Amino acid sequence: MEYEDKAGRPSKPPSPKQNVRKNLDFEPLSTTALILEDRPANLPAKPAEEAQKHRQQYEEMVVQAKKRELKEAQRRKKQLEERCRLEESIGNAVLTWNNEILPNWETMWCSRKVRDLWWQGIPPSVRGKVWSLAIGNELNITHELFDICLARAKERWRSFSTGGSEVENEDAGFSAADREASLELIKLDISRTFPNLCIFQQGGPYHDMLHSILGAYTCYRPDVGYVQGMSFIAAVLILNLDTADAFIAFSNLLNKPCQMAFFRVDHGLMLTYFAAFEVFFEENLPKLFAHFKKNNLTPDIYLIDWIFTLYSKSLPLDLACRIWDVFCRDGEEFLFRTALGILKLFEDILTKMDFIHIAQFLTRLPEDLAAEGFFASIATIQMQSRNKKWAQVLTALQKDSREMEKGSPSLRH
Numbered sequence: 001m002e003y004e005d006k007a008g009r010p011s012k013p014p015s016p017k018q019n020v021r022k023n024l025d026f027e028p029l030s031t032t033a034l035i036l037e038d039r040p041a042n043l044p045a046k047p048a049e050e051a052q053k054h055r056q057q058y059e060e061m062v063v064q065a066k067k068r069e070l071k072e073a074q075r076r077k078k079q080l081e082e083r084c085r086l087e088e089s090i091g092n093a094v095l096t097w098n099n100e101i102l103p104n105w106e107t108m109w110c111s112r113k114v115r116d117l118w119w120q121g122i123p124p125s126v127r128g129k130v131w132s133l134a135i136g137n138e139l140n141i142t143h144e145l146f147d148i149c150l151a152r153a154k155e156r157w158r159s160f161s162t163g164g165s166e167v168e169n170e171d172a173g174f175s176a177a178d179r180e181a182s183l184e185l186i187k188l189d190i191s192r193t194f195p196n197l198c199i200f201q202q203g204g205p206y207h208d209m210l211h212s213i214l215g216a217y218t219c220y221r222p223d224v225g226y227v228q229g230m231s232f233i234a235a236v237l238i239l240n241l242d243t244a245d246a247f248i249a250f251s252n253l254l255n256k257p258c259q260m261a262f263f264r265v266d267h268g269l270m271l272t273y274f275a276a277f278e279v280f281f282e283e284n285l286p287k288l289f290a291h292f293k294k295n296n297l298t299p300d301i302y303l304i305d306w307i308f309t310l311y312s313k314s315l316p317l318d319l320a321c322r323i324w325d326v327f328c329r330d331g332e333e334f335l336f337r338t339a340l341g342i343l344k345l346f347e348d349i350l351t352k353m354d355f356i357h358i359a360q361f362l363t364r365l366p367e368d369l370a371a372e373g374f375f376a377s378i379a380t381i382q383m384q385s386r387n388k389k390w391a392q393v394l395t396a397l398q399k400d401s402r403e404m405e406k407g408s409p410s411l412r413h
Helices: 002-007 016-023 048-108 112-119 124-135 143-161 176-190 207-220 230-238 243-254 257-263 267-284 286-294 300-308 317-330 332-345 355-363 371-379 390-399 401-406
Strands: none
Touching: 048 112, 048 124, 112 317, 124 243, 124 317, 143 176, 143 207, 143 243, 176 207, 176 230, 207 230, 207 243, 230 243, 230 317, 243 257, 257 267, 257 300, 257 332, 267 286, 267 300, 267 332, 267 390, 300 332, 300 355, 317 332, 317 371, 332 371, 332 390
């Protein structure tokens, strides 16, 4: 106004809202409190009934706000109590593993007490030791052998980077193009391994370690080379073991029959595994099995990715590690039991979907899976069909070459 007077321009008259504010004795602290105030002097006074109604509304708002605050406080308290219980449980489990189980591994690992403790999840601080012992070292790989394979891999990298074409004697059966393609694929896949963690990508703390293990393996098993999916398996092992021990576990793990069948792309044996899976699929989830058959949804569409990465790409990392815990205990059977647990968990949703939506859902599982509910679903799966266990069903299917070629369940008698 002062500026307008100096400029010679008339000032605007105050707005009605400004008049209202001038007539208020004080500014209300909130719109909630405003309903308790009397109307300004230039407006008709509130009727007694309206004033009483406003007071009741305000009191109800206060009561509801206090309830919300109390509920939130109880939720936080419950969360804290659960966290404390979990930490105490993990602490006790660590003591049990370190003081009782690991020192007496050979005699205790298969006991009922240890199996029950195993199912609940291995504490992260001892997980690597337990995995190493459970996977074993049938290949008798030493730290020195890892160093030799790694040195060969580094020499090969240097050779390709400088345009060299020399071929080592042990690789005589594999073309330079194949080996170079394998090395290029490793480089590409490392950047796509757990990208959200940012620890395996170029410049990350575990990049060189992952590169070393995968490169060393291509020298150790040139007949297998590098296959997509291996980077996730190696990465999970790196997070729990030193480099050399991770390489030993990695090599022995991939040497298991199921992993070797998939990574060497043995179509006949892969079809046998799919057929065995369908036997237990039909046994446990007949309604969903029929729905999948109706929509021509075969196991390879969703199982291959799960098996190739041992669920480490498909599930949250902490949940995948718990799957690995029991997989190390029960072997390949648990991989297929887990698959059935996933299907059972989402059975109601999947039965309402068509082919495309089922395939999309199973290749991108929800990220908010609760571990307890997930394992409760797996626990309900029975790996027994007509008094035959997984290994017996698989063996029977392997013997029946005709049914194996069809890739469908054969144990109908």
